[in-house]
Amino acid sequence: EHDSVVRSITVKETIEALAGYSDLESLALGNAIIPEERDMGTWFSDDLLGQSGLGSVTLASATEVVTDAGTNISLSPGGYFEANAQAILIQGEIRVPSGTVLLTTGNNQTTGAQQTTGNTNPHYIPESEYAAKRIELADGSLISVSGQQINNFDADGAPVLSGLMDGGTITMTDMTSEGDGVVVQEGARIEAEGGHRIDYTGSLEDAGDAGTVNIQGSGIILDGEISALSMLGEQGGTLNLHAQTIVMTPETVSQLPEGYSTGDDIPEDMARTLVIQDQKFSQTGITSLSLSALTDVTVQENASWTPSTLKRIMSGVGTTREASVGIDYAGSSSFTARAAQTTNFHDYISYGGQVGSIQIENAIATIGRNASITTTPGGTIDISGPGVDIAGILTAPGGTINASGTYEQVTSAIRESAVFDVSGFNLDTGNRFGSQIEWATWDGGDVNVSAAGTLVAEDGFLVNVSGSDAVTLFKNTGGRNLVAYQGASNPGSVTLAYARMEDGTGQQIDLDPEAFEAGKSLDWLTGGSFSLTSKAEEALLLNQGILSGIADQRFDQFSLTSDYGVVFQDSQDITFGSKLYINTPRISAADGVQITLNSQWFVWENSSSQYLTASSQTSPDAALTINAGTIDITGEVKT
Numbered sequence: 001e002h003d004s005v006v007r008s009i010t011v012k013e014t015i016e017a018l019a020g021y022s023d024l025e026s027l028a029l030g031n032a033i034i035p036e037e038r039d040m041g042t043w044f045s046d047d048l049l050g051q052s053g054l055g056s057v058t059l060a061s062a063t064e065v066v067t068d069a070g071t072n073i074s075l076s077p078g079g080y081f082e083a084n085a086q087a088i089l090i091q092g093e094i095r096v097p098s099g100t101v102l103l104t105t106g107n108n109q110t111t112g113a114q115q116t117t118g119n120t121n122p123h124y125i126p127e128s129e130y131a132a133k134r135i136e137l138a139d140g141s142l143i144s145v146s147g148q149q150i151n152n153f154d155a156d157g158a159p160v161l162s163g164l165m166d167g168g169t170i171t172m173t174d175m176t177s178e179g180d181g182v183v184v185q186e187g188a189r190i191e192a193e194g195g196h197r198i199d200y201t202g203s204l205e206d207a208g209d210a211g212t213v214n215i216q217g218s219g220i221i222l223d224g225e226i227s228a229l230s231m232l233g234e235q236g237g238t239l240n241l242h243a244q245t246i247v248m249t250p251e252t253v254s255q256l257p258e259g260y261s262t263g264d265d266i267p268e269d270m271a272r273t274l275v276i277q278d279q280k281f282s283q284t285g286i287t288s289l290s291l292s293a294l295t296d297v298t299v300q301e302n303a304s305w306t307p308s309t310l311k312r313i314m315s316g317v318g319t320t321r322e323a324s325v326g327i328d329y330a331g332s333s334s335f336t337a338r339a340a341q342t343t344n345f346h347d348y349i350s351y352g353g354q355v356g357s358i359q360i361e362n363a364i365a366t367i368g369r370n371a372s373i374t375t376t377p378g379g380t381i382d383i384s385g386p387g388v389d390i391a392g393i394l395t396a397p398g399g400t401i402n403a404s405g406t407y408e409q410v411t412s413a414i415r416e417s418a419v420f421d422v423s424g425f426n427l428d429t430g431n432r433f434g435s436q437i438e439w440a441t442w443d444g445g446d447v448n449v450s451a452a453g454t455l456v457a458e459d460g461f462l463v464n465v466s467g468s469d470a471v472t473l474f475k476n477t478g479g480r481n482l483v484a485y486q487g488a489s490n491p492g493s494v495t496l497a498y499a500r501m502e503d504g505t506g507q508q509i510d511l512d513p514e515a516f517e518a519g520k521s522l523d524w525l526t527g528g529s530f531s532l533t534s535k536a537e538e539a540l541l542l543n544q545g546i547l548s549g550i551a552d553q554r555f556d557q558f559s560l561t562s563d564y565g566v567v568f569q570d571s572q573d574i575t576f577g578s579k580l581y582i583n584t585p586r587i588s589a590a591d592g593v594q595i596t597l598n599s600q601w602f603v604w605e606n607s608s609s610q611y612l613t614a615s616s617q618t619s620p621d622a623a624l625t626i627n628a629g630t631i632d633i634t635g636e637v638k639t
Contacts, residue, residue, distance in 0.1 A: 010041060010043050074095045080099055094142070132180060137185060167208065168192060193285065213238070219273055230311065246275075246337075252277060283310050297337040297339045383402065470488040473485055500536060513546060527557065527578065539586075572595055
């Protein structure tokens with residue numbers, strides 16, 4: 001709740017003095033007059049707010065906060081600007097270098113003609129008396145929290161400035177019960193750039209990371225510009241978007257219609273949603289993007305997202321310019337798509353007044369066929385929701401990919417065209433040993449796929465956690481002596497968890513080991529790691545093809561977890577080179593089955609709270625043989 005005694009606030013470029021208030025005689029005679037347009041409203045000049053050296057400004061109103069066109073509110077570096085009302089309209093400029101701008105709309109005691117008790121609300125103010133219920137950035141407006149750009153080159157004796165370099169944070173949150181969300185008109189601009197400082201010689205002395213922009217509302221319209229550039233070597237910007245429904249498309253996205261004027265009704269096809277073109281942020285400096293929706297998040301077929309590779313670089317003595325760089329040098333990055341996500345900004349959730357009728361437990365996060373999501377090296381891709389449906393290509397070199405379906409009643413799916421690629425690689429550091437490249441090797445990353453219920457796994461998908469190709473590396477043995485040798489990176493890990501696995505026709509199937517790759521280029525490298533967890537309330541059935549197949553794919557560490565026991569269905573003699581870890585209360589097998597498990601290190605643990613009856617014990621004709629250099633058994637276990 002935002003209950004303010006101030007009815008409305010307007011920031012103006014100039015304010016004329018009130019007639020009759022300039023002398024004591026007029027005041028005494030009662031000749032001082034308040035114009036109708038200023039009755040019950042509060043006006044500030046931008047000079048008062050922005051040119052007084054203030055570091056923090058908070059404007060709170062019962063109805064609206066409006067900044068007029070031409071106004072300029074400039075606060076001290078590292079400062080704080082906040083506006084709270086039922087409607088916020090920004091038409092001028094707000095500048096808080098390396099600071100924070102927080103715009104929040106929400107209900108208060110003046111909202112609604114009736115109280116929850118059914119009585120008339122004595123504080124009610126009709127919506128027709130103030131701006132549209134939304135946060136709106138008009139054409140020509142600017143909100144900037146960019147770091148300072150300071151050039152001390154040829155200062156000619158002037159004081160040398162230091163300044164704040166990192167970009168700040170902009171948060172725009174519409175929490176009104178029937179609000180339109182956030183509208184950024186064409187011609188509006190949001191800046192959270194990283195700053196830099198050039199020294200007196202014209203060289204780059206310091207630079208900062210780009211900042212963060214958070215936008216949340218039932219609907220979001222982003223017709224304007226966002227910029228989060230930073231110098232090469234510094235972190236790019238982060239953009240977090242939260243709407244009722246989100247769609248990323250390769251198609252051209254409709255903008256507000258011609259003739260739209262600030263405060264007009266939002267077209268029905270643009271309300272309560274966010275539709276963004278996949279290349280919208282490619283020239284913005286944004287390297288981390290989060291899409292969170294109350295319902296579904298969809299990356300449509302053929303859509304493609306990569307972090308922005310636009311950076312600032314030195315272009316000469318004392319000057320900089322913008323340039324695109326290779327994706328390996330764009331800085332760390334991430335992509336997140338989350339369905340059924342309530343707001344993180346407030347415990348009062350509003351999405352166009354329709355929360356009560358929206359069923360979010362069946363929401364899906366979808367990556368369409370031939371869609372591609374790619375991060376910089378070491379980046380993270382996170383897809384989650386009650387269910388996930390992945391048919392596209394996810395690439396995070398040496399990074400992490402998470403796909404998580406969290407509701408057991410919703411089926412998650414990995415389609416035959418899906419690719420999860422976190423394979424290792426070799427990065428050119430830019431250094432040279434004579435004519436030879438100095439390589440930095442990156443290990444394969446981590447892929448984590450889970451479904452609380454059924455996981456559909458169509459034949460043909462691929463999970464690649466392989467290490468890098470072999471290259472020539474150099475070791476300094478002292479002085480100028482370099483020894484060349486062949487090197488490469490290690491494979492990564494796969495974690496898989498589900499209650500039931502089916503094919504596309506609904507038939508239960510076993511795990512297909514050939515869908516997983518953990519290749520290594522040199523025999524002495526460590527192999528990959530594979531973890532399988534059964535969420536079913538019954539024993540996990542294993543046949544020879546599963547374990548031997550995983551071992552054949554160069555995984556030499558294997559972890560198996562089932563609260564209800566493991567049953568070997570046929571005789572097996574399996575070798576895992578490094579470690580075999582089984583977390584289950586019982587290992588059992590059918591009649592006559594001979595099980596031999598070989599590993600350098602064997603661990604059998606029972607962390608389950610389930611109690612298994614004697615009726616599930618192994619047949620007397622079955623046998624379990626463990627060959628290992630080290631055997632650890634922890635907890636109560638049975639065979």
